[in-house]
Amino acid sequence: MSTKVVQALYNDDDILMDAVKKVKAEHHHIEEIYCPFPVHGLDKAMGLAPTRIAITSFMYGCLGLTVAIVMMNFIMIQDWPQDIGGKPSFSYLQNMPAFVPVMFEMTVFFAAHLMVITFYMRSKLWPFKKAENPDVRTTDDHFLMEVAVHGNEDEVTALLEGTGAVEVKISEKH
Amino acid sequence: MYTFSNRLRTAAFILMIVGALGLGYGFFTAPSTVEEAKAMVADSHGGHGSGHGEEADHATPAHGDEHAEETHAQKDSHGEEAGAHGETDADKHGEHLLSQLKNKPWAALYVAAFFFMMISLGVLAFYAIQRASQAGWSPVLFRVMEGITAYLLPGAAIVFVILLLSGFHLNHLFVWMDPEVVAHDKLIQGKSSYLNVPFFLIRAVIYIAGWVAYRQFSRKFSIAQDTAADDSYFKKNFRISAGFLVFFLVSESMMSWDWIMSVDPHWFSTLFGWYVFASMFVSGITAIAMITIYLKAKGYLEHVNDSHIHDLAKFMFAISIFWTYLWFSQFMLIWYADIPEEVTYFVTRFEDYKLPFFGMLVMNFVFPLLILMNSDYKRVNWFVVMAGIVILLGHYVDVFNMIMPATVGDQWFIGIAEIGGILFFLGLFIFIVFTALTKAPLLAKRNPFIEESKHFHY
Numbered sequence: 001m002s003t004k005v006v007q008a009l010y011n012d013d014d015i016l017m018d019a020v021k022k023v024k025a026e027h028h029h030i031e032e033i034y035c036p037f038p039v040h041g042l043d044k045a046m047g048l049a050p051t052r053i054a055i056t057s058f059m060y061g062c063l064g065l066t067v068a069i070v071m072m073n074f075i076m077i078q079d080w081p082q083d084i085g086g087k088p089s090f091s092y093l094q095n096m097p098a099f100v101p102v103m104f105e106m107t108v109f110f111a112a113h114l115m116v117i118t119f120y121m122r123s124k125l126w127p128f129k130k131a132e133n134p135d136v137r138t139t140d141d142h143f144l145m146e147v148a149v150h151g152n153e154d155e156v157t158a159l160l161e162g163t164g165a166v167e168v169k170i171s172e173k174h
Numbered sequence: 175m176y177t178f179s180n181r182l183r184t185a186a187f188i189l190m191i192v193g194a195l196g197l198g199y200g201f202f203t204a205p206s207t208v209e210e211a212k213a214m215v216a217d218s219h220g221g222h223g224s225g226h227g228e229e230a231d232h233a234t235p236a237h238g239d240e241h242a243e244e245t246h247a248q249k250d251s252h253g254e255e256a257g258a259h260g261e262t263d264a265d266k267h268g269e270h271l272l273s274q275l276k277n278k279p280w281a282a283l284y285v286a287a288f289f290f291m292m293i294s295l296g297v298l299a300f301y302a303i304q305r306a307s308q309a310g311w312s313p314v315l316f317r318v319m320e321g322i323t324a325y326l327l328p329g330a331a332i333v334f335v336i337l338l339l340s341g342f343h344l345n346h347l348f349v350w351m352d353p354e355v356v357a358h359d360k361l362i363q364g365k366s367s368y369l370n371v372p373f374f375l376i377r378a379v380i381y382i383a384g385w386v387a388y389r390q391f392s393r394k395f396s397i398a399q400d401t402a403a404d405d406s407y408f409k410k411n412f413r414i415s416a417g418f419l420v421f422f423l424v425s426e427s428m429m430s431w432d433w434i435m436s437v438d439p440h441w442f443s444t445l446f447g448w449y450v451f452a453s454m455f456v457s458g459i460t461a462i463a464m465i466t467i468y469l470k471a472k473g474y475l476e477h478v479n480d481s482h483i484h485d486l487a488k489f490m491f492a493i494s495i496f497w498t499y500l501w502f503s504q505f506m507l508i509w510y511a512d513i514p515e516e517v518t519y520f521v522t523r524f525e526d527y528k529l530p531f532f533g534m535l536v537m538n539f540v541f542p543l544l545i546l547m548n549s550d551y552k553r554v555n556w557f558v559v560m561a562g563i564v565i566l567l568g569h570y571v572d573v574f575n576m577i578m579p580a581t582v583g584d585q586w587f588i589g590i591a592e593i594g595g596i597l598f599f600l601g602l603f604i605f606i607v608f609t610a611l612t613k614a615p616l617l618a619k620r621n622p623f624i625e626e627s628k629h630f631h632y
Contacts, residue, residue, distance in 0.1 A: 058547070086512070097506045 003173045006156045008165035010143040013039045019163035020045045031146040034138035057115040064110025068103040176474050176611045189601030196594015200279030208268035211275045274585045280345040281581040284336050286595030289573045290603045291329035296458025297322040305415035313627040314477045317616045318466050323389050324610030325603050330382040341371040347581050350439040362439050381425040388418040400619040426451055437580040441519045449500040456493035457569045460562040467555050474616055480553040481632040487552035498539040526584040530571050537568030
């Protein structure tokens with residue numbers, strides 16, 4: 001079944017914000033909004049759930065810390081506890097200060113890189129990915145709101161035209 | 175306008191009286207003879223047996239003189255043994271003990287006096303940074319900060335009086351002030367062009383005068399700006415704040431060498447000034463957050479919202495980590511190289527101060543790290559207050575760890591005198607700060623950034 005969406009183009013983020021509030025108040029479902037830059041407060045106005053990416057980052061950091069500790073405990077203490085310049089390699093704790101720089105860097109490395117990869121995966125971004133752009137102007141100076149249509153085409157079009165849109169068009173969603 | 179509630183005023187007075195009694199008890203029970211000192215230590219070790227071994231070591235004749243001398247010298251932070259060759263080891267031990275026990279109430283007083291002065295100095299630095307950086311979020315908190323910095327003059331004056339009394343040999347906090355010690359100590363002699371009492375006191379006066387002068391002028395301009403017709407007072411404040419920050423960094427660094435590092439005159443560390451700064455900065459920011467939350471809860475800060483608290487909590491979080499970074503940098507460099515003349519500083523702390531030394535790391539780093547990492551928790555007042563209490567106690571222990579090992583050695587204890595010191599200065603701090611808060615409206619008017627600050631939202 002082909003679904004239709006109404007696409008409304010705006011040329012000002014303030015007008016866009018007002019439009020979003022009006023559309024939400026009329027209980028229409030906003031499919032997507034395309035912006036050339038982050039619009040502060042747009043996610044709140046759309047009612048999007050807050051991101052959990054910071055939580056994943058914390059867990060990745062804990063993983064990195066664990067990797068660093070286990071690795072250095074095995075290499076420096078268990079596997080071959082050499083006397084290197086008089087450093088006490090009898091137990092992990094005794095030589096811990098020397099390991100802290102590695103522990104810190106590994107924590108940051110894991111937290112940062114795995115979080116970025118998580119972000120790419122969740123937002124479906126990769127090289128050679130086909131750009132999903134309904135209108136090229138949205139990367140430059142226009143904002144585009146897509147509202148789902150469920151047989152109430154005229155009503156939605158009229159509503160969006162009343163919100164200060166510079167252009168309203170009906171499009172077949174792929 | 176804020177009115178000082180009677181209950182809080184009464185509480186402040188009670189704290190001061192209880193604290194003064196505790197301190198008085200500390201001074202009253204300090205031993206005055208070697209025998210008393212020995213009896214006190216024997217008493218406290220009578221029940222269990224911990225630490226008894228060390229004492230036995232000193233008394234056992236089986237040890238060669240040389241060996242005993244050596245262990246003694248390691249533990250000795252005063253270098254007194256250098257001259258007295260005729261005496262027996264036990265006598266020297268007794269004298270050493272006496273000097274440590276006599277120092278105890280003085281050190282308790284000094285640590286608490288310095289700690290509360292350090293809070294208001296940290297706030298002053300934060301305030302100057304907010305002014306110089308033209309921060310848009312903080313002007314609604316300026317009057318709170320100005321209230322806290324009101325403690326700087328009396329607080330620094332008290333610290334100065336303690337230093338003055340040290341200079342007059344009424345206590346033995348700074349061993350380099352003792353001409354007997356210096357006469358036998360080549361290392362201190364080499365430093366005596368910097369570490370001598372007149373120059374030391376002159377420097378102290380210069381630091382205090384500089385800080386207090388900035389505080390008074392900045393406060394004056396801030397209040398004058400409320401009724402001014404233009405922004406000239408604001409601009410003046412901007413200029414003196416920038417100038418103060420230059421003066422502050424130099425004077426704070428030197429102050430930390432003078433007032434803290436010189437209790438261990440054989441030891442030196444290059445990042446010590448920064449380390450002390452981080453400690454005072456995070457304590458100051460914590461104090462701002464806690465007093466702001468208190469005043470907000472009482473309904474006096476209309477325009478402060480949870481975004482302001484969130485920002486302060488972010489600072490508490492970040493500067494706690496900054497403190498840890500400096501603490502670890504100082505510790506790890508010395509531990510790694512293990513050069514004997516530097517490492518004794520940490521050896522005494524490892525051996526005699528295990529719990530405060532590592533407990534402080536948990537309180538100042540691990541706890542705030544885990545509690546204040548979450549963005550939502552930073553907006554919850556009781557979370558911030560709880561983290562703040564732990565951070566403040568942790569930084570008290572930090573100052574305690576800086577002063578005590580050199581002044582009282584292994585005779586430390588957080589007992590009546592130490593707690594009395596905290597309570598007395600806490601009461602004084604509350605009294606002075608909240609009295610100052612009643613002197614001016616809690617919202618700075620006509621500050622060019624006040625509207626932005628009122629609507630600050632993060």
